[in-house]
Amino acid sequence: QKEVEQNSGPLSVPEGAIASLNCTYSDRGSQSFFWYRQYSGKSPELIMSIYSNGDKEDGRFTAQLNKASQYVSLLIRDSQPSDSATYLCAVDQTGANNLFFGTGTRLTVIP
């Protein structure tokens, strides 16, 4: 069983729609959860971090965490073509800057 699992996609949504990205993790003791965006040929760029159950909003992005279900999601509202990228879910299981990454979901926003 993989530590962090994501649908690899590709996920295609029309411009202006809501994109929903999902992630599950195996270690119930995980403490910190992150979403990174990675454009082709570039390094991962942090979008959101979330530590507590519930929702966390930042602009067009909302991260949702459900520790009981071991589930993290990222919603992107009003999707733009510039949001087209691979989205990586990362989980810090040990609390020591050791991130476990999912394989990423490739999102394409169609103009």
Place this chain on the structure above:
Amino acid sequence: KAGVTQTPRYLIKTRGQQVTLSCSPISGHRSVSWYQQTPGQGLQFLFEYFSETQRNKGNFPGRFSGRQFSNSRSEMNVSTLELGDSALYLCASSDEQGSDTQYFGPGTRLTVL
């Protein structure tokens, strides 16, 4: 603040050689983590340094090693290169040890021929 910097950005080596990659963290950050990214395996954790001490190590062979200097700059070394070591090597820094946000550098693209 300037971001995480990595040098060199691109590197071509042949099998059997060794290579040293460098990472300068964001000013004030004391934790540096290294990751390997390949199309097949995705992003995998190599090791993490905090205040010149290796605190965590991923599941990589001993050919992969690293160190951190007193100014928090870090280097990683790969000896006896294999074709499978071709990857993007990323370092990330954070200002605390433990569950803090990591910021990635641009990476070093290593190609082993």
